[in-house]
Amino acid sequence: MTAVPSTTGDQLEPIDRTITQSQVEAYAAAAGDHNPIHLDAEFAAKTPFGRRIAHGMLTLAIVSEMLTSAYPDNWASGGRLKVRFRAPVFPGESVHVSGEVTKVTEKDDARTAEIAIVVKKDDGEDVITGQAFVPVD
């Protein structure tokens, strides 16, 4: 079993995933988000993006998946995050989801890992950046 990342410098197990249009459509149905910018090619062509984009919450779900794998109990019970969506992901693109413990704070005998969250495309462009905070034992 992999040790829980709880020391400054610890890396979370990264996730690499290619986002497909069929995945976007499945996500829209599952999450109830039918915004045409994700689903309607004709509509999306008229936006500044020029084509359909994946839901930001779809990409963020992969971040949450990484945090759930790293902290099976504590992410869902006391975890929090704060992120910015910096660039859209176009169907067909791949993302690299990573996290690194940058600080561990201690207050009232409770330790919290502060994790830098970065989601990048293959070309290095940032998609999501931010921080997560998870209680650690």
Next chain:
Amino acid sequence: MALQDLAPGHKFPPESLVISEAEATAYAEAVGDASARPPGRVPSMAVIAAGLSRFIKHLGLADGTVEVVHASQEASFSRPVTPGEPLEIRATLKSNAERRGSRFAMVEMSFVDGSGEGVAAASSLIVVNAS
């Protein structure tokens, strides 16, 4: 109810939310790796996603007349949610302003269980542009 007509502080009517086992499974499969989902739990972010989708739909922002972009997200989780568990979404419009032709709206949502305890909370910033 149009977003531009709502003042900061506006409270939306509470909405009930139940994510079934089938819906939790569909969500996990759509995200890409259902095997990573802890058994007997709704994926944490599925709760937030469901709330945000309700908000966007509620305001008619998903009808193809405007372009909606998600700019930032905060989320916190107090405990796991189990499939079929009844929750209530309580949402408040924290800010709503137009700048350079785009509308920036921040909505805060809390998700409470049947005993009134919060299980998750979120804050979403969306940007709406006329298409």
